[in-house]
Amino acid sequence: MSIFMGVMSGTSVDAIDVVIADWSHPSQPALIARVSQSWPEDLRANILAMASGQLESIDELGKLDHRIAAETAKACLSCLNEAGLAASQVTAIGFHGQTIRHRPTFTPAFTLQLGDANTLAEQTGIAVVSDFRRRDMAAGGQGAPLVPAFHEQLFGHHADCTVVLNLGGIANITIIPAKGAGQPTVGFDTGPANMLLDAWCQQHTGRPFDEGGQWASTGQVDNALLHRLLQHPFFQQAAPKSTGREQFGLDWLNAQLADEARAISAADIQATLTELTALSVCQSITQTAKAETGALVVCGGGAFNDFLLARLAQNLPNWQVASSARKGIDPQCVEALAFAWLARQTVLGLAGNLPAVTGAKGPRVLGAYHPAGLGLVIA
Numbered sequence: 001m002s003i004f005m006g007v008m009s010g011t012s013v014d015a016i017d018v019v020i021a022d023w024s025h026p027s028q029p030a031l032i033a034r035v036s037q038s039w040p041e042d043l044r045a046n047i048l049a050m051a052s053g054q055l056e057s058i059d060e061l062g063k064l065d066h067r068i069a070a071e072t073a074k075a076c077l078s079c080l081n082e083a084g085l086a087a088s089q090v091t092a093i094g095f096h097g098q099t100i101r102h103r104p105t106f107t108p109a110f111t112l113q114l115g116d117a118n119t120l121a122e123q124t125g126i127a128v129v130s131d132f133r134r135r136d137m138a139a140g141g142q143g144a145p146l147v148p149a150f151h152e153q154l155f156g157h158h159a160d161c162t163v164v165l166n167l168g169g170i171a172n173i174t175i176i177p178a179k180g181a182g183q184p185t186v187g188f189d190t191g192p193a194n195m196l197l198d199a200w201c202q203q204h205t206g207r208p209f210d211e212g213g214q215w216a217s218t219g220q221v222d223n224a225l226l227h228r229l230l231q232h233p234f235f236q237q238a239a240p241k242s243t244g245r246e247q248f249g250l251d252w253l254n255a256q257l258a259d260e261a262r263a264i265s266a267a268d269i270q271a272t273l274t275e276l277t278a279l280s281v282c283q284s285i286t287q288t289a290k291a292e293t294g295a296l297v298v299c300g301g302g303a304f305n306d307f308l309l310a311r312l313a314q315n316l317p318n319w320q321v322a323s324s325a326r327k328g329i330d331p332q333c334v335e336a337l338a339f340a341w342l343a344r345q346t347v348l349g350l351a352g353n354l355p356a357v358t359g360a361k362g363p364r365v366l367g368a369y370h371p372a373g374l375g376l377v378i379a
Contacts, residue, residue, distance in 0.1 A: 003032070005079065005093040005126065006340030007072055011169025011245050012194045013039060013047050013098065014208065014301065016072055018079040019336040020090065023344055027153055033083035034333055037075040043067060050114075051100050051245050061100075061114070068098050068115040073123035080124070087125035087372070094343030094367075095120055095130040102244040104142040110134075111143045117370045129343040129367040136353045141360030144242035148174035148187030148357045150338040155327070156185065161294035163285055163319075165312075166335065167302020169195035170243060171281050174357075175289045183290060184356040188239040191232075191280040192248035193302050196273050199250045204266040213307025219271030222264050226272050226279070228256055235280055239288070240359035277302075278311035285316065292318055299324040303331035342366060 002024045008017045016037045021029040039047070046064055049055040055064075076093060080086075097113030104111070117130035133143035151164040156176035164174040174187035194209065201210040210216055232252075234243055253273075257264070264272075285296070296319045302308055303323040313321040324331045345352040351363030 003085070003090050004340040004344050005076060005090050006336040006338065006343065007076065007093060007095045008335040008339055009039075009072075009096065009098050010194075010300075010335070011099060012198050012301070013044050013051075013169075014194075014198065015039065016075040017332060017336040018075045019333050019340060020079055020083045020085065021337060021340055023341070026341070026344075029154075029337060029341070031330075031333060031337075032085070033079050034330070034336070035075055035079040035082055036332060037071075037078065039071065043071060047098055047100075047114075052249060052251070065114045065116050066119055069117070069119035070123065072115055073120050076120070076124050076126070090126050092127040092129050092343045092347055092369075093120065093124065094132075094339035094341070095128050096132065096339050097130055099244060102144065102242065102246065104137070104144065104242050109137050109143075111137060117368070121370045121372050125372050127372045128370040129346045130370065131368045132339070132342055132352065132366045135364050135366050136358050136360045139360040139362065139364050141353065141355070141358030142240050142242040143358065145172040145174075145187055145189060145357065146342065146353065146366070147172070147335060147338040148185060149352060149354045150341045151187070152176055152185045152354070153341065154329070154334075154337075155297055158295070161289055161291035163289060163294060163296050164324075165281060165296055165298045167193045167277070167298060167300040167305070167308070168335065169193060169245070170248070171277055171302070172242075173281065173284060175285070178291065178294075181290070185354060186239065186288065187354070187357040188284070189242045190284040191235060191243065191277065192273075193277045194300070195245060196248060196250070196253060197270065197277070197305075200253070200266070200270055200273060203250070204270075209301075210270060210305070213274060213305040215267060216270040216274040217307045219265065219267030219269070221275045222268050222272045225256070225260065225264060225269070226275055228259075229253075229272070229276050230280070235283075240357060274305075274308050275311060278308060278315055282312060282315035285319075294319055296321045297324050297327065298322065299329070299331040299334035301332065
């Protein structure tokens with residue numbers, strides 16, 4: 001019961017990331033194989049249309065639910081082939097699904113991820129654990145972020161404070177206090193990251209993302225626009241908190257720009273969005289971490305944005321800022337590894353959330369289990 005697969009596709013909808021790892025030593029998972037598979041363009045367009053409310057019919061939702069699972073199954077089978085393993089050797093797949101709505105502040109709060117776990121189990125022949133977020137929400141939590149529990153397992157505890165920054169579509173941080181500090185690990189979403197940067201880049205250059213932040217580095221930060229963007233209520237909200245495309249999509253940015261009476265170049269806006277991400281992250285760390293120095297470990301696709309990492313280092317001069325690759329873990333693997341770990345927690349009947357992070361009433365076993373074949377037979 002040591003080999004698990006993890007699958008993640010974030011709010012940027014850029015790719016399906018799959019990992020297979022051996023968890024014989026839970027704090028040091030041994031990566032066996034990884035695959036990153038781009039979404040077919042038409043499917044990606046439909047996911048984004050559903051997430052933005054342009055597609056709303058139940059029929060379209062049902063078709064999307066199945067197709068996301070079928071495409072994920074292809075990626076999982078490709079990873080299985082890459083690893084040279086049989087399906088029977090993998091205990092379970094931790095499947096996050098594709099987030100379409102995340103409304104933690106609604107009454108009642110809800111979150112919705114598409115991707116039919118039954119289809120994924122049938123097409124891979126592997127048990128699937130999915131629907132991780134809703135149990136935490138049922139217990140009064142935000143259902144996000146869920147990766148801090150894994151970050152704590154993987155990166156803590158050290159003599160100095162460690163902050164793990166995941167730069168996906170949304171940026172989130174996990175603050176792991178110095179060993180012996182007697183403080184709990186905390187974590188929360190800090191605001192937009194690749195989701196806005198990628199969307200603006202795609203819209204104005206035709207490229208899916210700003211590689212290395214090179215385009216942003218040619219622009220100048222527009223301080224008036226930056227100040228306007230930082231007025232979003234989310235930035236003043238106390239943790240626990242989580243967010244998504246509903247609050248920080250391209251529609252929100254365009255609405256802010258529509259109120260500007262002056263022309264701002266597209267490159268200057270990209271530089272400003274990069275600074276928005278860096279500043280909102282750094283202010284969150286400064287306000288929350290009870291330490292003036294420490295290590296900032298960056299993972300997610302944004303870890304490859306050299307310009308953004310330079311802005312983080314500039315805003316946190318007393319911190320050591322480095323990609324998780326420096327610790328031997330591919331930045332693109334961390335979130336998928338987290339969902340492999342969450343699947344393992346579920347199978348073992350162990351909690352997967354941190355109440356201090358999500359705001360839930362207490363620790364909970366997360367996720368729904370979908371067996372491969374007949375599964376457990378109870379006499």
